[in-house]
Amino acid sequence: MTCNIASAFKALCLSLLFVAVASRPTFRPKVFNVQSYGAKPDGKTDNANAFTKVWKNACERRDGSSKIYVPKGTFYLGGVEFIGPCKNQIEFVIDGTLLAPANPSDIKQDTWINFRYINNLFISGCGILDGQGKQSWPLNDCHKNTNCPKLAMTMGFAFVNNSRINGITSLNSKMGHFNFFSVHHFNITDVTITAPGDSPNTDGIKFGFSSNIHISNTHIGTGDDCIAILSGTSNVNISNVNCGPGHGISVGSLGKNKDEKDVQGLTVRDIVFNGTSDGIRIKTWESSASKIIVSNFVYENIQMINVGKPINIDQKYCPYPPCEKKGESHVQIKDLKLKNIYGTSKNKVAVNLQCSKSFPCKNVELIDINLKHNGVEGGPSTAVCENIDGSARGKMIPQNCLN
Structure with missing residues (x-):
């Protein structure tokens, strides 16, 4: 099922569900659209501050769950960290493209998008994480060069529990695509991970000190x-x-x-x-x-x-x-x-x-x-x-x- 068809089907199901429960009290998540916080889908403005602000407000909300929404468009994003613990469950829906800096030295941390100390995080959508790794791959020669630069992985999770990723695409990471450390009860479904076969150290999914991980219905093609x-x-x-x-x-x-x-x-x-x-x-x-x-x-x-x-x-x-x-x-x-x-x-x-x-x-x-x-x-x-x-x-x- 394509992303647009899936979205339409999901919308139909939600509308039918809404009709069925219209007489009951509803507990919808509050939606935090990144554009409402100043994020610009122009492919060049660094939206890291806007995304951090959205996360802070969504994470601190006490009454009901939060939904962060990235609409269609290309959102350039320098390195960003999303840190909990949060007061509630967070759904992070990415339908647009998140674009990493092409120059690896413009990311000042070892993971481009990092989630830490969070429970009940649900990442979904039809969007793309574009790591723009092509410029970095020739620098990835640490086995023979002790002065090699430290390249950022695309998305990392540390101390994240009872969470999942569904539907998104990770493209052309600089190093690994998804990195997990001390993560427990995590599901990965319908994810696409892509980098050329000759791109060094672009591992698809990497786990350490983690447990109860489920990966299904996923396509992975990388250089590692x-x-x-x-x-x-x-x-x-x-x-x-x-x-x-x-x-x-x-x-x-x-x-x-x-x-x-x-x-x-x-x-x-x-x-x-x-x-x-x-x-x-x-x-x-x-x-x-x-x-x-x-x-x-x-x-x-x-x-x-x-x-x-x-x-x-x-x-x-x-x-x-x-x-x-x-x-x-x-x-x-x-x-x-x-x-x-x-x-x-x-x-x-x-x-x-x-x-x-x-x-x-x-x-x-x-x-x-x-x-x-x-x-x-x-x-x-x-x-x-x-x-x-x-x-x-x-x-x-x-x-x-x-x-």
Whole structure:
């Protein structure tokens, strides 16, 4: 359903609902239109002060909920922070385009639009978050340049609970699109995330120290991970997501820092990976500083279309200096089920299960795997198994290498 049709349908439903309850007292949210506070949709006036003023008034309202409305038009916005706690529930409806500064140094914070310390925040609409990242991507060379500039992520959430995002589009972020830290009970639905496949570090959705996250009916195409699940995250449910281009759905990298926490309870179902470098990916640092557990993962009904490494457990992760390949990962992976994974692999090794010698993978189940090689090397697909305890049943292409 297109945005305009959806809006019309929503309006019709609301009008019918209004007729039905006209005889009852109504509790509508108070609407705060950003243009009423001086915001200009001209694509060049910095509206940060107007948006901050709107947020303050909406957040402090005590009698009933608040609705912040961004109408159609292009609203240029320097870095802005929306900080709670608020007195009520806030709905933030974006139907226009929010335009970031093209020059990365014009954003003086590490996230362009940041929400902190808020409960019951509902972001929706047909709008676009335009990160204008093209000018920033050539500067993103921190792996070889210690003086690289710090680039802003598009939208961040920290200490935000019982909230959701629905319907909006994030376009051409400078770094990651959506970043979540210490966020609990959060739903992401019908979101579109887009950046070119060669744009560095433009992760789609990134979570750390978060729990009870649901992502569904979402399309993500970026230059890095479509979704990244990091330290301290639990109970994540991902379904009906199209991923590509990008680096797949990644857990990690994990183990690099001493203060990391376990990652547990991930369900990934009904996913299409199209042209990604990886599909299912778990990566832990070879010389890890922390001993943590990665457990209770289910991957089911997943299609791979020309994916570089469809199934990739890499416990020898060491992407660039100064990291050194000198030890075994101390991250324990266990209780992992992969069921009905099918499609095509660019590499001959379609199933790569490289686990830690010190902490072998435990209880890994492979059920109905059908991954055919269609790359330039020729020959059938193969599997690699190292330091892994598990079982396989059903159709197995490539041939199972588990003991």
